[in-house]
Amino acid sequence: MTEDVLVSIRGMQMLEMNDQDEVEIVTNGKYLHKNGKHYISYEEVMEGMEGTTRNLIKVGEDGMEVSKRGLTNVHMVFEKDKKNVTYYETPFGNLMVGIAATNIAVKNDEKNIDVTVNYALDVNYEHLADCTINMSIQSKDGGSFRLS
Numbered sequence: 001m002t003e004d005v006l007v008s009i010r011g012m013q014m015l016e017m018n019d020q021d022e023v024e025i026v027t028n029g030k031y032l033h034k035n036g037k038h039y040i041s042y043e044e045v046m047e048g049m050e051g052t053t054r055n056l057i058k059v060g061e062d063g064m065e066v067s068k069r070g071l072t073n074v075h076m077v078f079e080k081d082k083k084n085v086t087y088y089e090t091p092f093g094n095l096m097v098g099i100a101a102t103n104i105a106v107k108n109d110e111k112n113i114d115v116t117v118n119y120a121l122d123v124n125y126e127h128l129a130d131c132t133i134n135m136s137i138q139s140k141d142g143g144s145f146r147l148s
Helices: none
Strands: 003-014 019-032 037-045 052-061 061-068 072-076 081-092 093-108 110-125 124-139
Touching: 003 037, 019 124, 037 124, 061 093, 072 081, 072 093
Parallel strands: none
Antiparallel strands: 003 019, 003 124, 019 037, 037 052, 052 061, 061 072, 081 093, 093 110, 110 124
């Protein structure tokens, strides 16, 4: 069953020389639980650009997948202790992105799903940053998630 949810995603990149870059979005989304996996979808607007990007996040016990379609296009796979490589298509050009997750933690109850992912990010085969994604999905109406 699909439910209206509030999606909060905070990402932090620890760059060389102790620099940090933090980004946070809070938006409305849709939630579905199917075959033991959590599916979260939402639309994203890029500042200064026309159009949107549709995002689909799939979270399971063994990892997380993020698919973006629209202004940017990518399918990123986060699996603990495994490196996955993909092309990230942006309006400014394509990048080869490597993701090596070191930790994936999923906590959920009837009203919230919290996901934390720690990973190393490579761009064009060079280490760019150590990153963390903190994602919180909350039922908008205060109702319970259907986890079956």
